Amino acid sequence: MSAKKRNPVLVIGLGRFGGSVARTLERMGHEVLGVDHDGTRVQEYAPHLTQVVEADCTDTRCLDKLGANSFESVVVGIGSDIEASVLAVLALSDLGVQNIWAKATNENHGRILERTGAHHVVFPEQRMGERVARMLNERLLDFISFGDDFAIARVAAPETIVGLPLVTSECRKKFDVTVIGVKRRGEDFIHAIPDTLIMPGDLLVVSGKVENLEAFAALQPSTAEPQPSGA
Structure with a gap:
């Protein structure tokens, strides 16, 4: 059975970023x-999306003909051509689109997009670079930043809490991080509760301030062989 259809989305610019967003939205039922x-x-994208059109979306009249103002959300995935991305956002704003997402290549580009009408500005290259750097320099197996110095990370269980239930290890009190869940080799992911016992080789999903997550990840891991990333 196909996924239930969700609100339609207009994606402008089918480069690496925009194309990925478009195909993912389609798979999600949009x-x-x-x-x-x-x-x-x-x-290239015609077989994968509901509809694909060749057009210049820096022109308000063109966007009007495409019915851009009938979409609740529009994604502007143009990145390399800063002028084109700004003009597209400005045209969408003039048409009254209420939820404009736009890709920016740097901070200055992002500020311009916000001032011309973008409601959400994303920096995919910057975020990915940040994520890779943290994963290389720490024992972080995965890392997602939510801004305001808060993040969620996946780390190997440190030796200091192995063999203890979470209520006893007091991760929140001692390390200022919260263990959200545990993934054990060969078992399903479980949501952490105070009685959850941490075993050697466990992978933990933890949340907290970035500096605290990095310090927690730097603790000596348990001696069990680390699980593969896809475990």
Whole structure:
């Protein structure tokens, strides 16, 4: 049975970022109208999206013809051409689109997009670079930042809490992090409760301030062989 259809989304720019967003939205059950000025990209994405159109979305009249103002959300995935991304956001704002997401290549680009009408600005390259750097320099197996110095990370259980239930290890009191869940080799992910016993080789999903997560990840891991990332 196919997934229930959700609100349609307009995605402008089908490069690496915009194309990935469009295909993911389609898989999630959204109807997606993808638009790009490059005919080759339009042909590439035609089999994967609800509808794909070759058009110049820096023109308000063009967007009006596409019915841009009928979409609750629009994603502007243009990144390399800063002028085109700004003009597209400005045109969408002029049409009264209420939820505009736009990709920015740097902070200055992001500020301009916000001032021209973008409601949400994302920095995919910056976020990914940050994530990779932290994973390389610490024992962080995965890392997602939510801004305001808060993040969620996946780490190997440190030796100091192995063999103890969470209520006894007092991670929140001693390390200022909260253990959200535990993944044990060959078992399903479990949500952590005070009585959850931490075993050697466990992978923990923890939340907290970035500096506290990094300090927690730097603790000596348990002697059990670490689990593969996909375990």
